[in-house]
Amino acid sequence: MSVSTVSRAFYPSAIIAAETRRIVLERANEIGYRPNPFAQSLITKKTQIVGMVVSDLTNPFYPDVMTKLTALLQQAGMNVMLASADTPEKLDEAVELLLTYQPDLMVVLATNLQSHAREKCEAVGAPVIFFNRLSADGLGYGVSCDNVEGGRQAADHLIDLGHRELAYVSAFPGASTNVERQRGFCDRTLERGLDTPQIIEAGLFSYEAGYEAGLSVKSLPRHPDGVLCANDILAIGFIEALQEGLGLDVPGDVSVVGYDNIAMAGWPSHRLTTIAQPLEQMMAATVSLARELAAERQVPQRILRIGPGELVERRTVRDRRKGKGA
Amino acid sequence: MSVSTVSRAFYPSAIIAAETRRIVLERANEIGYRPNPFAQSLITKKTQIVGMVVSDLTNPFYPDVMTKLTALLQQAGMNVMLASADTPEKLDEAVELLLTYQPDLMVVLATNLQSHAREKCEAVGAPVIFFNRLSADGLGYGVSCDNVEGGRQAADHLIDLGHRELAYVSAFPGASTNVERQRGFCDRTLERGLDTPQIIEAGLFSYEAGYEAGLSVKSLPRHPDGVLCANDILAIGFIEALQEGLGLDVPGDVSVVGYDNIAMAGWPSHRLTTIAQPLEQMMAATVSLARELAAERQVPQRILRIGPGELVERRTVRDRRKGKGA
DNA sequence: CTGAAAGCGCTTACAG
DNA sequence: CTGAAAGCGCTTACAG
Numbered sequence: 001m002s003v004s005t006v007s008r009a010f011y012p013s014a015i016i017a018a019e020t021r022r023i024v025l026e027r028a029n030e031i032g033y034r035p036n037p038f039a040q041s042l043i044t045k046k047t048q049i050v051g052m053v054v055s056d057l058t059n060p061f062y063p064d065v066m067t068k069l070t071a072l073l074q075q076a077g078m079n080v081m082l083a084s085a086d087t088p089e090k091l092d093e094a095v096e097l098l099l100t101y102q103p104d105l106m107v108v109l110a111t112n113l114q115s116h117a118r119e120k121c122e123a124v125g126a127p128v129i130f131f132n133r134l135s136a137d138g139l140g141y142g143v144s145c146d147n148v149e150g151g152r153q154a155a156d157h158l159i160d161l162g163h164r165e166l167a168y169v170s171a172f173p174g175a176s177t178n179v180e181r182q183r184g185f186c187d188r189t190l191e192r193g194l195d196t197p198q199i200i201e202a203g204l205f206s207y208e209a210g211y212e213a214g215l216s217v218k219s220l221p222r223h224p225d226g227v228l229c230a231n232d233i234l235a236i237g238f239i240e241a242l243q244e245g246l247g248l249d250v251p252g253d254v255s256v257v258g259y260d261n262i263a264m265a266g267w268p269s270h271r272l273t274t275i276a277q278p279l280e281q282m283m284a285a286t287v288s289l290a291r292e293l294a295a296e297r298q299v300p301q302r303i304l305r306i307g308p309g310e311l312v313e314r315r316t317v318r319d320r321r322k323g324k325g326a
Numbered sequence: 327m328s329v330s331t332v333s334r335a336f337y338p339s340a341i342i343a344a345e346t347r348r349i350v351l352e353r354a355n356e357i358g359y360r361p362n363p364f365a366q367s368l369i370t371k372k373t374q375i376v377g378m379v380v381s382d383l384t385n386p387f388y389p390d391v392m393t394k395l396t397a398l399l400q401q402a403g404m405n406v407m408l409a410s411a412d413t414p415e416k417l418d419e420a421v422e423l424l425l426t427y428q429p430d431l432m433v434v435l436a437t438n439l440q441s442h443a444r445e446k447c448e449a450v451g452a453p454v455i456f457f458n459r460l461s462a463d464g465l466g467y468g469v470s471c472d473n474v475e476g477g478r479q480a481a482d483h484l485i486d487l488g489h490r491e492l493a494y495v496s497a498f499p500g501a502s503t504n505v506e507r508q509r510g511f512c513d514r515t516l517e518r519g520l521d522t523p524q525i526i527e528a529g530l531f532s533y534e535a536g537y538e539a540g541l542s543v544k545s546l547p548r549h550p551d552g553v554l555c556a557n558d559i560l561a562i563g564f565i566e567a568l569q570e571g572l573g574l575d576v577p578g579d580v581s582v583v584g585y586d587n588i589a590m591a592g593w594p595s596h597r598l599t600t601i602a603q604p605l606e607q608m609m610a611a612t613v614s615l616a617r618e619l620a621a622e623r624q625v626p627q628r629i630l631r632i633g634p635g636e637l638v639e640r641r642t643v644r645d646r647r648k649g650k651g652a
Numbered sequence: 653c654t655g656a657a658a659g660c661g662c663t664t665a666c667a668g
Numbered sequence: 669c670t671g672a673a674a675g676c677g678c679t680t681a682c683a684g
Contacts, residue, residue: 002671007663014664017669034426038364038373039662042676047364052408054393058589063389067380070410074420079427080408082378084396094400100360101405207593236595244594263384267533268570269562269595328655333679340680343653365678368660 010035041102050290051103051126053083055091055110059205059233060262062109065131065283069107072287078104078294088112099124104294107131107286108140111175111205115139127293131286132277134176134303141293142303143286147177149308150275151184154228154257157273157311159192162320163226163255166197169213169238171205171230178205178230181259185228198224202234210234214241217254225254225320232258232265232274239270239316251318261312271315278309336361367428376616377429377452379409381417381436385531385559386588388435391457391609395433398613404430404620414438425450430620433457433612434466437501437531441465453619457612458603460502460629467619468629469612473503475634476601477510480554480583483599483637485518488646489552489581492523495539495564497531497556504531504556507585511554524550528560536560540567543580551580551646558584558591558600565596565642577644587638597641604635 001024008014009024028034041047050073057063070080081101083094091110095117106121106128115137118128128140135142158166168185171178182199189197198220202213210229214237217224229235235258242248242256250256258265261276285304292299327350334340335350354360367373376399383389396406407427409420417436421443432447432454441463444454454466461468484492494511497504508525515523524546528539536555540563543550555561561584568574568582576582584591587602611630618625 003662004664004671005669008670011663015669020669035663036368036428036661037426038368038428039660039676042362042364042368042661042678043663045676049407057389057393060386060389063383063386063392066389066408067383067410070408071412071416071420074409074411074423075416077423079424081375082392082396082406082408083400084393085400086397090397090401094397097400097403098405100363102362102364207589211594237593240594263533267563268537268566329678330655330680331653333677334654337679341653346653361679362677365660365676368662368677369679371660 007035045102046294047102047104048078048294049101049103050078050080050294051083051095051098051106052080053091053095053106053108053110053113055085055112056205058207059231060264061231061233061260064262065279066109069131069283069286072283073290076287076291078290088114092117096120099126102126105129105290107290111172129286129289129293132177132282136174140302141289141299143282143289143306144176144303145277145282145306146308147180148184150259151181151228152188153308153311154275155185155188155192158226158228158255158257158317159189159194161255161317162322164194165222165225166194167200167220167224167227168197169200169202169210169227169229169234171202171209171234173203175205181228181230198222202230205231205234207233207237210237211241214238215245217242218246226317227254228257228259230259232260232262232272234258235272235274236264236270239272251316255317257317266314273314273317274312276309276312278306281306333361371428372620373428373430374404374620375427375429376404376406376620377409377421377424377427377432378406379417379421379432379434379436379439381411381438382531384533385557386590387557387559387586390588391605392435395457395609395612398609399616402613402617404616414440418443422446425452428452431455431616433616437498455612455615455619458503458608462500466628467615467625469608469615469632470502470629471603471608471632472634473506474510476585477507477554478514479634479637480601481511481514481518484552484554484581484583484643485515485520487581487643488648490520491548491551492520493526493546493550493553494523495526495528495536495553495555495560497528497535497560499529501531507554507556524548528556531557531560533559533563536563537567540564541571543568544572552643553580554583554585556585558586558588558598560584561598561600562590562596565598577642581643583643592640599640599643600638602635602638604632607632
């Protein structure tokens with residue numbers, strides 16, 4: 001039996017007698033043969049490799065996404081190669097090393113991939129999918145939930161429960177998630193007839209940044225009674241600063257809402273009210289987008305918007321309506 | 327200029343005129359040329375790929391290790407490919423897919439890689455390094471800190487501060503870290519003349535398992551005043567169950583010590599006293615071991631033991647000596 | 653020191 | 669439907 005025939009047995013669309021294929025596959029299974037992917041990709045120019053770019057994983061949202069997404073991509077026959085670094089410069093270098101392996105596409109979980117790194121990926125034929133954010137220049141593919149709507153939901157929830165002085169804890173100003181959540185929250189607050197929320201600049205999506213932001217509440221012109229934080233980990237740091245640093249009670253003095261619904265948000269020590277991201281749907285969308293892109297099919301829609309997710313009520317928001325609570 | 331010459335320019339040990347090499351490398355840099363790693367590995371049988379196996383990342387210790395280790399390996403010119411899954415069966419499959427890429431070696435961060443998966447890796451020529459644990463059968467390479475000594479340190483600390491009724495919260499019974507920490511803790515407690523600590527079986531290294539273990543304290547024959555948990559995330563769950571579920575005060579009623587010193591342990595909401603792992607050293611040892619193994623040099627020592635790490639005092643242990651504390 | 657040639661393990665027109 | 673042949677982009681003896 002020739003190499004050609006064996007090769008054809010592994011390609012569902014190849015022209016080969018059904019019986020021949022059966023024999024080949026059976027025997028391959030016996031001796032543990034699999035086509036060498038390096039030789040394959042030398043010919044086909046397809047590698048079945050997806051490059052995954054990660055950086056700041058202090059936000060527990062990402063490790064979870066990274067491993068689940070990896071598992072899903074593997075089930076779809078793709079392998080993920082990782083590029084990781086703590087500074088944008090090193091990350092760039094790591095991406096370049098990764099690109100020598102000619103990934104079919106890249107998935108970016110990092111908030112700090114530079115735009116020219118994206119261009120470099122596309123230059124070597126690897127389209128880039130940004131997960132849970134859009135690229136700074138609006139190019140590349142994006143999978144994201146409806147963050148504007150999520151921000152609006154948070155505003156409605158707080159206002160419905162009688163909050164009148166809102167604030168938003170802002171994270172990395174270049175992150176679309178941050179910008180969109182802020183916009184939804186502020187717009188809705190105005191629509192409901194209240195003043196624009198005060199903005200507290202935390203600068204990053206991290207516990208530490210949230211903690212600092214919490215401490216800065218005491219120097220705010222007006223004392224907020226309801227706060228939306230750009231994400232959960234920020235919210236947790238923020239709340240702890242309020243409690244430990246300023247001696248305030250949450251939700252007694254201030255209500256706080258997070259965003260993401262990471263596992264930790266449900267722990268007894270936090271019980272954070274938060275907007276859950278529709279993670280499963282976002283990952284499923286990413287995987288199917290990845291398959292299309294890897295097959296070099298045309299994908300018309302560059303930005304995939306998944307529904308807004310739901311508000312999960314826990315214990316960091318208090319009902320401040322007259323005649324209710326205390 | 328021939329392909330042979332160009333090729334030689336990229337191999338430091340190849341015989342080539344210095345001037346020729348300079349010219350080639352310069353031009354390569356100009357046009358962004360890099361040797362195609364697939365074609366290279368087809369010849370050399372080396373891929374510069376290290377396979378990383380992860381599974382349960384609810385323990386924040388691992389995402390941190392994964393990204394830092396990835397960054398370090400990339401700086402050493404290796405690329406990491408990820409295998410991830412939530413069940414041992416799927417993980418096995420993921421490992422097999424990964425193996426088709428013929429990684430030079432594997433690094434295992436997962437606690438649940440089956441032994442025959444390790445054998446399969448070695449069968450295709452990829453040695454396996456277990457990070458922060460040893461394999462179930464004691465084979466493969468291992469990088470681990472001195473967990474026995476760490477357990478002893480915890481016992482000494484608690485006993486020095488007047489604790490008399492110790493307990494150990496045990497995680498996955500098949501994990502060497504768990505077994506060793508338990509042994510050090512129990513042995514030292516006996517040596518100091520106290521009864522063997524009571525063992526609380528949590529079964530896993532997770533917040534939830536810790537929480538369950540905490541609730542089970544009320545049905546223990548003797549009420550413990552000092553507890554070592556197999557790791558931090560377990561300790562955090564354990565403490566929260568004590569506080570929320572049983573209404574106990576930590577450290578007022580019970581002192582708790584963790585293991586790892588993850589970032590969260592230092593947060594104001596936890597302030598967990600814990601044994602820090604010498605993470606930098608463990609990762610550095612892993613990378614240099616990886617380089618040796620990738621170069622197919624002989625590595626005589628299969629288990630690398632890094633120092634025990636230090637006890638970090640925070641606020642979950644109370645001084646119970648007479649005339650002290652309250 | 654450099655170049656021509658063989659060969660790594662595949663896929664894919666092309667002939668039969 | 670199957671096989672022989674070319675070729676993917678490299679490395680490495682071998683000759684010069």
